Every structure is written in C-alpha cells, then in structure tokens.
Amino acid sequence: MDLFKKHPIAVMLSVIFHLALIIFFVFGAELFSEKKIESKPTVNVVKATVIDESKVKAEAKKLKELEKKKKLQEKKRLEDIKKKRLAEEKKIADLKKQHAEQKKKLAQQKAEEAAKQAKLKQQQALKRKKEAEAEAKKKKLAQAKKEKERLAKEKAAKIKAAADAKAAKEQAEREQALREQLEKEEQENQKRLAAKAVASYRDLIKQKVERNWIQPPGEIVGLNCVVRVRIMPGGDVIDAQVIQSSGNAVFDRSVERATRKAAPLPLPDDPRLASYFRTLEFVFRPGGQ
Amino acid sequence: MKMYQNLVMGLLLSTALAGCSMLGGDDKSVGSGGSGNGSVTGGASTSGVSDDSSFSGHPLDNPSSPLSTKVIYFAFDSSVVEAQYEAVLAAHGAYLAANPGVSVIVEGHADERGTREYNVALSEKRAKTVQNLLSLQGAASHQTEAVALGEEKPVAMGHDESAWRLNRRVELIYPAH
Amino acid sequence: MKRTMKTVLLLCTLLSFSAMSEALRIEITQGVSSAQPIAIVPFSTTQVAGGLAIDIAQIVSDDLARSGRFKPLPRTDMLNKPTSAEHVNFRNWQSLGQDNLAIGRVSSAANGMVTVQFQLFDVYKGEQLTGFSISANRSGLRGVAHQISDLIYEKLTGQKGAFSTRMAYVTSKHGINGQLEYKIQVADADGFGAKTIVTSSEPLMSPAWSPKGDKISYVSYEGRRSSIYTQTLRTGQREKLRSFKGINGAPSWSPDGTQLALTLSKDGSADIYVYNVITRSFRRLTRSYAIDTEPDWAPDGRQIIFTSDRGGKPQIYKISANGGKAARLTFEGSYNARASYSPDGKYITMVHRVNGQYRIATLDLKTGFTNILTDGKLDESPSYAPNGSMILYSTNDGLKSILAAVSSDGKVRQKLRLQGGEVREPAWSPFK
Numbered sequence: 001m002d003l004f005k006k007h008p009i010a011v012m013l014s015v016i017f018h019l020a021l022i023i024f025f026v027f028g029a030e031l032f033s034e035k036k037i038e039s040k041p042t043v044n045v046v047k048a049t050v051i052d053e054s055k056v057k058a059e060a061k062k063l064k065e066l067e068k069k070k071k072l073q074e075k076k077r078l079e080d081i082k083k084k085r086l087a088e089e090k091k092i093a094d095l096k097k098q099h100a101e102q103k104k105k106l107a108q109q110k111a112e113e114a115a116k117q118a119k120l121k122q123q124q125a126l127k128r129k130k131e132a133e134a135e136a137k138k139k140k141l142a143q144a145k146k147e148k149e150r151l152a153k154e155k156a157a158k159i160k161a162a163a164d165a166k167a168a169k170e171q172a173e174r175e176q177a178l179r180e181q182l183e184k185e186e187q188e189n190q191k192r193l194a195a196k197a198v199a200s201y202r203d204l205i206k207q208k209v210e211r212n213w214i215q216p217p218g219e220i221v222g223l224n225c226v227v228r229v230r231i232m233p234g235g236d237v238i239d240a241q242v243i244q245s246s247g248n249a250v251f252d253r254s255v256e257r258a259t260r261k262a263a264p265l266p267l268p269d270d271p272r273l274a275s276y277f278r279t280l281e282f283v284f285r286p287g288g289q
Numbered sequence: 290m291k292m293y294q295n296l297v298m299g300l301l302l303s304t305a306l307a308g309c310s311m312l313g314g315d316d317k318s319v320g321s322g323g324s325g326n327g328s329v330t331g332g333a334s335t336s337g338v339s340d341d342s343s344f345s346g347h348p349l350d351n352p353s354s355p356l357s358t359k360v361i362y363f364a365f366d367s368s369v370v371e372a373q374y375e376a377v378l379a380a381h382g383a384y385l386a387a388n389p390g391v392s393v394i395v396e397g398h399a400d401e402r403g404t405r406e407y408n409v410a411l412s413e414k415r416a417k418t419v420q421n422l423l424s425l426q427g428a429a430s431h432q433t434e435a436v437a438l439g440e441e442k443p444v445a446m447g448h449d450e451s452a453w454r455l456n457r458r459v460e461l462i463y464p465a466h
Numbered sequence: 467m468k469r470t471m472k473t474v475l476l477l478c479t480l481l482s483f484s485a486m487s488e489a490l491r492i493e494i495t496q497g498v499s500s501a502q503p504i505a506i507v508p509f510s511t512t513q514v515a516g517g518l519a520i521d522i523a524q525i526v527s528d529d530l531a532r533s534g535r536f537k538p539l540p541r542t543d544m545l546n547k548p549t550s551a552e553h554v555n556f557r558n559w560q561s562l563g564q565d566n567l568a569i570g571r572v573s574s575a576a577n578g579m580v581t582v583q584f585q586l587f588d589v590y591k592g593e594q595l596t597g598f599s600i601s602a603n604r605s606g607l608r609g610v611a612h613q614i615s616d617l618i619y620e621k622l623t624g625q626k627g628a629f630s631t632r633m634a635y636v637t638s639k640h641g642i643n644g645q646l647e648y649k650i651q652v653a654d655a656d657g658f659g660a661k662t663i664v665t666s667s668e669p670l671m672s673p674a675w676s677p678k679g680d681k682i683s684y685v686s687y688e689g690r691r692s693s694i695y696t697q698t699l700r701t702g703q704r705e706k707l708r709s710f711k712g713i714n715g716a717p718s719w720s721p722d723g724t725q726l727a728l729t730l731s732k733d734g735s736a737d738i739y740v741y742n743v744i745t746r747s748f749r750r751l752t753r754s755y756a757i758d759t760e761p762d763w764a765p766d767g768r769q770i771i772f773t774s775d776r777g778g779k780p781q782i783y784k785i786s787a788n789g790g791k792a793a794r795l796t797f798e799g800s801y802n803a804r805a806s807y808s809p810d811g812k813y814i815t816m817v818h819r820v821n822g823q824y825r826i827a828t829l830d831l832k833t834g835f836t837n838i839l840t841d842g843k844l845d846e847s848p849s850y851a852p853n854g855s856m857i858l859y860s861t862n863d864g865l866k867s868i869l870a871a872v873s874s875d876g877k878v879r880q881k882l883r884l885q886g887g888e889v890r891e892p893a894w895s896p897f898k
Contacts, residue, residue, distance in 0.1 A: 209494055210494055210498070213498065214498055217499075217625065248624065254497075255494070257565060258497065279490070280490050282493075283491060403817070403819075403824065407760060410731065436690060437692070437712070437713055448862065
C-alpha cells in the first residue's frame with residue numbers, strides 16, 4: 001500500500017498491463033489453437049460415358065491449380081498466423097519487458113526511498129544518540145541532585161508519612177462516619193417516604209370510614225370507642241372487634257358497623273407499605289379535635 | 290217610652306232565660322256526634338212601614354245613625370281605636386247611657402297571624418279599649434261585657450291583608466231588638 | 467465512637483420493625499348524620515286464615531321514615547323478600563347498602579287472634595339484633611305494627627320510640643246546616659283511627675294532655691264565653707273549671723298531675739295562674755300590665771315558661787313555679803310565642819317570626835342557639851313527641867290548615883293526612 005501511495009501511476013499501469021495480459025491470454029487462446037485444416041475436398045465421382053479428354057485435363061488442371069492456390073493460401077495463412085503469433089509473442093515479451101522495467105523502476109525507487117529512509121534514520125539515530133548522551137549527562141547531574149533531594153525528602157517524607165498516616169486514619173474514620181451518616185439519612189428518608197405514603201393511605205381509610213359512619217342521635221360528644229380490625233391484603237375485613245367500649249351499646253354497634261361497611265379499605269400496592277395496615281385500631285372519638 | 294222600655298226589658302229577660310238554660314252546659318259525656326251548645330238565638334225584628342221619610346225602626350238599625358255601625362276595625366298589632374270610629378262609639382255610649390237596661394257584648398277579634406291564645410289576649414285588649422270608651426260616654430259597667438275570641442271566628446277566610454283587616458275587629462253585639 | 471454508632475443504628479432498626487407489627491391507630495372524629503338505611507321486607511301472611519287487611523311492614527316503614535332517623539328501602543329495590551332467617555342472604559342486602567334488615571311472619575292463633583313474629587338483623591355483621599313474637603286481636607294489629615316500630619327504633623337509636631302514642635287536635639268544618647262545627651279529636655300518632663271526644667258549634671281551643679294521658683283539658687266557647695274543661699277520655703265525662711270574667715284559657719298540666727297552669731284576665735290583663743286540681747284553688751303567678759299567656763311546665767315541675775309582651779313584643783319568659791321574678795329566654799327576633807319544653811328539658815320549641823313569616827323553631831337553653839325548623843308562613847302550635855325526636859305542628863298547605871311533623875333537628879318533614887276540614891292545634895300524648 002505504501003508503494004501505491006508513493007508511485008500510484010506506475011502501479012496502476014502495471015495492474016492494467018497485467019489485466020490486459022490476462023485478457024489476451026484468455027481470449028487470444030483461440031488464436032493459438034491449431035485448427036485442423038480440411039485438406040481433402042470431397043470429390044463427387046461422376047460416371048461419365050464420353051468424356052472430353054481436354055475437358056478432363058482442363059478440369060484436372062483447374063483442380064490442380066485450385067489446389068495449389070489453396071496450398072499457397074494455406075501457407076500464407078499459416079505464415080500469417082505465425083507472424084501474428086510472433087507479433088503477439090513480441091508484444092507479450094515487450095509487455096513483460098516493460099513490466100519488468102517498471103518493476104525495476106519501482107524497486108529502484110523503493111530502494112532509493114529505503115536508502116533515503118535509512119539515511120534519515122541514520123541521521124535521526126545519530127541525533128538521538130547525541131541527545132541521549134546529552135540527556136544521560138543531564139540525568140546524571142539531575143540524579144545526583146535528586147539523590148540529594150531524595151535523601152532530604154525521605155527524611156521529610158518519613159515525618160510526613162507519620163503525619164499522613166494519622167490524617168488518613170482520621171480521614172478514613174470521617175469517611176466511615178459520613179457513610180454511616182448517609183446510610184442513616186437514606187434510611188430515614190426511606191422511612192419518611194414510607195411514613196408519608198402510610199399517612200396518605202391512612203387518610204384515605206379514615207375518610208372512607210367516616211363516610212360510612214352514621215352517627216347515632218343524641219349526645220355523642222365525649223364518647224370513646226376503639227374497634228380493632230384485621231385486614232386482608234385486598235382490603236377486606238377479616239374481623240372487627242370492639243376492644244374498648246364507649247359504654248353505649250348503640251354507639252359501639254354503629255362504629256363497628258362503619259368499619260365493616262367501609263370494606264374493602266384502600267391499601268397501598270407496595271406490600272412493604274401494605275404490611276403496616278394488617279391490623280388497624282379505629283379510635284372513634286366524636287367532637288375530638 | 291215606658292212601654293217601650295218594658296218591651297225591651299221583656300224581650301231581654303226572655304232571651305236571657307233562654308240563654309241561661311244553654312249556658313248551664315251539658316256536663317254529661319258528649320262523645321261523637323254529641324250535642325252542640327248553641328248561641329243566644331236571635332228573634333225576628335220588625336219595622337213598621339210608613340210613607341214617612343223618617344226612620345221608624347229601632348234606633349240601632351237606623352242606617353243614617355252611627356249606631357248602625359257595630360263593627361270597629363283595628364290596625365295590625367294594635368288596640369288603639371282610630372279617630373274615624375270615635376263618633377260611632379260616642380253614639381253607642383250615649384245610647385247605652387240613655388238605656389240603662391240595655392247591655393251589649395263587646396266582642397274582640399284578631400287576624401290569624403301569630404299564636405292563638407296570645408291573639409285571644411290581644412283581642413281582649415281591643416274589646417276592653419272599646420269598653421272603656423263606652424264607659425267614658427256614660428255606659429254603666431254592668432251594661433258592657435268584653436269577650437275575647439282571638440282568631441277563632443274570622444269573617445274573611447283569605448290569607449292576606451284584604452282578609453286580615455276585616456278580621457281585626459270589635460263587634461258590638463246587642464241582644465235581639 | 468464507631469461502636470456506639472452501630473448500636474444506635476441497630477436499635478433504630480429494631481424499633482422500626484416493632485412499629486410495623488403494631489396496630490396502626492386511626493382517629494375518627496366525625497361521621498355523617500344521615501338517616502340509617504333499613505330494609506323492612508313485607509311480612510308473610512300465608513299462615514293467616516283469610517289474609518290480613520293491613521300491611522304491617524308498610525306501617526313500620528312509614529313510622530320509621532317519619533321519625534327522620536331512618537331511610538326505608540323501597541320494595542321495588544329489594545332483590546328478594548325473605549320472610550324467615552334461613553332465606554336471608556346478607557350479601558344481597560350489603561350490596562344494596564342496607565345496614566339493617568327486618569323480616570316477619572303473621573300466623574293465625576287460637577280464638578281468632580294472630581301471632582306476629584319479627585326479626586331484626588345487623589346486615590354487615592350478619593347477625594340478629596332482636597326478635598319478638600307478639601299476639602293480638604286482628605283489630606289491634608295497627609298497634610302491633612307501631613310496637614314493632616318502637617322496638618326497632620329503640621334497638622337502633624338507643625332512644626324510646628314514640629310510635630304507639632296518640633295526638634289530640636282541633637278541627638273545624640262547615641256542618642250540614644252551613645254552620646261551622648268544631649271538634650276535638652284523638653288519633654294515633656300517624657293520624658289513623660281518629661275519634662271525636664267533643665263537638666261544639668262554638669270554638670274549641672288548646673287541648674292539653676294530662677301527664678298520664680288519661681285526661682285532656684281544653685278551652686270551650688260554648689255560651690259565647692271561654693271556659694276550661696277537663697275531660698276523662700275513657701268515659702267521656704268532663705268537669706268545668708270555675709270560670710271567670712274575661713279570659714279562661716291556655717291550660718297546661720304539671721308533670722305530677724296535681725296542677726294546671728292557665729291564663730286568666732279577671733284581675734285586669736291576661737296573667738298566668740296556677741290551679742290546684744285537688745284543692746280547686748287558684749294562685750296568681752304573674753302580675754303585669756302586659757299580656758302573659760300560654761304557660762308550659764318544665765319536665766322537672768320547677769319552672770314555667772310563658773309568652774309575655776311586657777318588653778313590647780311577645781317573647782318567652784321563665785318563672786319559678788312557686789312565683790317570683792320572670793327571666794327572659796328569647797332574644798332573637800321580634801316575636802316568640804307559644805313555647806313548650808322538650809321532654810329532656812334541654813330545648814324549647816316555639817313560634818318564631820322571621821321576616822313576617824311565622825315558623826317553628828327550637829331554642830337550645832344551654833347555648834342560646836335558635837334553630838328554625840320549618841319554612842311556612844303561618845306555622846304554629848308546636849308540640850314535642852314524648853321522646854323528643856319529633857315535633858308536631860300546624861301549617862297551611864295553601865288551601866287549608868293541616869298538621870305536619872318535623873324531626874327535632876329539622877332534617878325531615880312530613881305532612882299528615884287527616885280527614886275533615888281545617889285541622890290545627892296538635893297536642894302529642896305522653897307515653898302510654
């Protein structure tokens with residue numbers, strides 16, 4: 001590929017010539033196959049009773065001349081073919097020659113390039129060497145300096161290391177604490193979100209029960225009744241039980257009914273949140289707040 | 290005059306007797322369809338026919354006399370007798386003063402608005418005001434009796450001012466004459 | 467430092483876990499104050515020879531609806547009509563939103579009597595609340611229905627039912643002769659079975675029940691003057707109180723049945739007097755130049771409220787039954803009259819005028835709050851039911867005066883259908 005880049009025209013020509021060669025070889029093959037020449041014309045033997053000798057002779061002469069002509073023609077043809085072949089061969093040879101020359105040229109060029117490159121490289125190498133030497137010198141100086149510094153540094157570093165180690169330890173501890181703090185905050189955040197979700201569902205449940213509670217008539221402000229309700233995951237009531245009576249049977253019955261009538265209670269889809277709502281205790285306290 | 294007085298007295302007494310028997314009331318059970326206790330029945334009144342232009346009937350029935358006016362109307366919630374009736378009451382007072390044997394029931398009424406027993410008391414106020422005015426004109430206390438009927442006996446059955454104003458009244462009820 | 471942090475965290479998580487397993491508390495501070503849904507299924511009468519003339523379930527349904535506390539389910543909405551417990555499917559009634567279910571059966575009994583059985587169920591809990599079996603004559607079946615209404619009412623509200631009570635009222639109608647005929651009648655609290663106790667061609671007013679419900683006092687204008695009578699219902703016998711010149715009116719029985727407060731104007735203007743039924747003596751209670759009338763006793767027998775215009779316009783005043791200084795009770799509006807106490811003594815009902823219209827209102831004696839219950843123009847004569855849940859009163863339907871009932875909170879109103887002419891001045895009987 002580099003070659004193509006360097007000598008594009010040469011390469012292309014080379015390719016084209018090669019292709020032409022190939023084509024010639026393929027299609028010109030016909031020219032080189034020896035055709036079998038029909039040398040014997042079919043003669044129809046005619047049975048003649050009286051034959052004019054002169055006619056026959058003339059005929060024979062004609063025939064002979066025709067044959068001669070044919071032979072000559074054939075010879076010529078063969079010669080032509082030969083000529084052509086030779087020409088062809090010459091052409092091929094020429095092409096080959098040209099190709100070889102081209103190749104040679106390319107190779108030469110390549111060689112020249114290579115030589116050039118080599119020279120360049122050599123120069124560069126030289127340069128580098130020089131530089132390297134300079135560097136080495138420099139380095140040596142620096143190294144010496146460095147060594148000096150190093151020793152000094154080492155001393156300081158040792159001191160620092162001790163301090164660093166201490167700081168690192170503290171840092172690690174701080175980071176640990178921060179991690180723990182973040183963890184805690186994360187937990188609290190989760191808890192807060194959960195609490196918020198719980199609170200909003202709690203409100204929904206409260207409203208539904210309130211909607212379904214028909215307050216008994218008479219003075220009910222000051223009465224207090226607690227109903228414990230167990231809920232199924234779908235919000236259906238498993239059972240409802242008065243665990244703290246108000247002392248008023250009608251009031252108790254009305255609140256227990258409200259919790260049953262409000263089923264199915266609205267529950268969050270998230271089973272973790274829903275687990276907060278397995279058992280509910282409704283505190284019926286009319287007039288409270 | 291004396292004959293006239295006697296006639297009146299006689300009529301009065303007989304009607305009073307008739308009234309008394311009914312006033313005693315029926316203390317037995319009255320059950321369903323029981324007997325009602327009737328009011329003082331009126332008798333027939335007569336008047337002579339003459340070619341005279343002067344009225345020859347009972348003065349209480351004389352259409353050109355203020356005595357023929359026997360109903361006094363009142364403003365809402367009021368027992369004040371309006372000026373327009375002063376002459377009427379003066380005439381009745383004078384008549385009673387002149388006829389000590391005659392007595393009149395001063396019957397007070399009220400319109401339907403408000404509570405019934407309070408309206409009885411209100412109508413009594415009206416009756417008593419009229420009663421006082423009659424005494425001022427000379428009627429003796431035994432001649433007038435104030436009776437309060439509240440809204441129980443309306444003359445107009447509507448539920449608006451055109452009916453109510455007719456029911457806020459005091460009626461002067463003289464015995465048959 | 468690290469270790470303490472860890473332990474703290476552990477504790478926190480532990481606590482949060484324990485919170486999750488605890489019951490979640492939810493405070494309920496209010497509900498709705500609507501009527502309770504109840505389904506009263508038509509009672510079965512297949513076991514009664516000859517069927518029944520009355521529809522017990524319908525009477526119960528009407529009673530409960532009239533109280534304002536119940537909302538009976540229309541029969542057309544019932545999915546099925548069970549008459550015995552084994553045919554009750556609570557889910558059906560839950561789907562109809564019915565909190566309560568009443569079913570019953572009537573069957574023939576010996577001696578031409580009938581037995582009525584009924585059961586009341588809590589639909590959401592799926593259990594029976596109460597059940598009774600009552601025997602009665604066919605003629606007493608309306609009374610049985612009202613008894614059932616009382617039992618249901620009491621079970622579901624905790625208050626005594628007033629459906630087996632009666633009411634007295636005044637009617638006036640033009641008789642055959644064209645004259646006005648006045649009557650005092652006594653009927654069931656739902657207006658059925660009216661019986662006339664007195665008829666007159668002169669006005670009758672102010673019927674007042676004795677505390678035992680055996681007598682009614684009233685004002686009669688027979689003889690064209692007012693006087694007070696006390697009539698014994700069972701016998702029809704009556705006694706006329708000594709009447710005076712002027713007004714004899716507004717009788718009101720004391721709770722112990724020994725005294726009658728009333729209005730007399732014999733000493734000048736209308737004042738409140740107290741009549742001792744046993745000694746037959748009169749004692750003057752108020753002295754004013756104003757009109758004092760329409761007395762009513764407090765349930766404890768210690769106070770009497772009355773109407774007085776001593777302040778210029780009619781307002782309600784209170785005075786000790788033993789006499790003394792009167793204190794004003796009503797301060798809202800320019801006309802308050804004809805007040806009577808609720809059976810618990812906490813409220814009074816009265817006629818209250820607002821914008822020229824006369825309406826029924828209640829006054830909360832503790833808070834002073836006046837609640838207007840009706841919206842008519844000429845509403846009057848309010849009378850509390852003996853359980854305090856409803857008020858009977860007189861109103862005008864545009865054509866004539868009729869009776870109506872309103873629940874004491876003003877939420878439900880019902881007109882009563884009564885025969886005959888103008889109907890007014892209802893007085894609700896005490897409990898039997």
